[in-house]
Amino acid sequence: MPCKKDDLTERLVRCLEELEDSKSKLDHWKTWINSLEELSEIEDAFGVEERKKLNGKTILDIGTDCVKPLYIALKFEPGKIIGVDENLPDFASDLEQKSRLFTKTKIKLYNCSFFDKEKLGKIMSKEKQTIDFVLVSKTLHHLRGGECIAKDRDKEHKHQKDEKCCIYEFQERDIFKRLIELGKRVIIYEAFYPDEEDEDKVRGRGGYLTIEEWKRVFKYLSQNYRVEFIQPSRCHLDKKELENVITQLRQVDCICFYVEAK
Secondary structure (H helix, E strand, C coil): CCCCCCCHHHHHHHHHHHHHHCCCHHHHHHHHHHHHHHHHHHHHHHCCCCCCCCCCCEEEEECCCCHHHHHHHHHHCCCEEEEEECCCCCCHHHHHHHHHHCCCCEEEEEECCCCCHHHHHHHHHHHCCCCCEEEEECCHHHCCEEEECHHHCCCCCCCCCCCCCCCEECCHHHHHHHHHHHCCEEEEEEECCCCCCCCCCECCECCCCCHHHHHHHHHHHHHHEEEEEEECCCEECCHHHHHHHHHHHCCCCEEEEEEEEC
8 A cells, every 4th residue: 555644754764664675775875865856956847836746647757767756756646657777776676666665656667778769669658658747867968879079079089999988969859859759848957067077978878068069959949849947047948048048057067947849
C-alpha cells in the first residue's frame, strides 16, 4: 500500500531506509542532495498550482539520475514517470522496485540512450503513454551530435580514437524537434559552466554550451516555439527579451525554461 502520510521529509527518510541494502547508496548522497536542490528550481516549470498535484500526468525524464523521479513522485504524484539514460546508476533497480511502497506513481527506468531512436521508440510503444512533460535536467549539453568542434575552443586540439577530448556540435533544430515530438512541454534545467571541463561526458557528447551556442539556441527557439523562462527570471522569450536573457546568463550558473509548440 502507498504511504498515506503527506510529510515529504518523513516519506523520503523512510524510502532511504528501505534502500539501505543498496551497496552504493552511501556513494550517491551527492546525487540525492543535488536532485533535491534542482527540484526547487524545476517545479515551477510543471505549472503546478498551489496545493495541486500532477494527477494522471506522465513525465519522460531524459538522462535521468533516477533520484529526481522519486522526489517528483512523492511531491506531485503524477501517474507515471519514465526515466531513460544510457548509464543508469546501480541503485536504479532498487529504487524502481521499492518506490512502489511509498507512492502511487509508477516509476519505470530504462538503460537507453536518447540517440538510440529504435530502442527509445520501442520503450515509448511499450509504455503506450501520451507524454505531458519531457524533463531534460543537466543533460542538454550531452545531446550533441555531428562533427567535432573542439578545435573552435582549443586550436591545439587533436582527435583521439576514444574521442574523449572531442566536443560534438549542438544541433538545436534536430534536438528540439525530437524533444517536442516526444512530449507536450519540454522542461530544460541546465548547468552553465562554459569555462569548465565536462567530466562526465560520453565520447564527444558533452561540453557545456558556450554563450555563442546559447545565443544561437535561444534565437532559434524564440522564432519557432513558445519559450517561457523560470530562472534566472520569469519572462517570455521573444526578440525583445533575447539580449536580456543572454546578459543574465553571464551572471548565473544554472537556467531553467520550458518549450512548447506554438
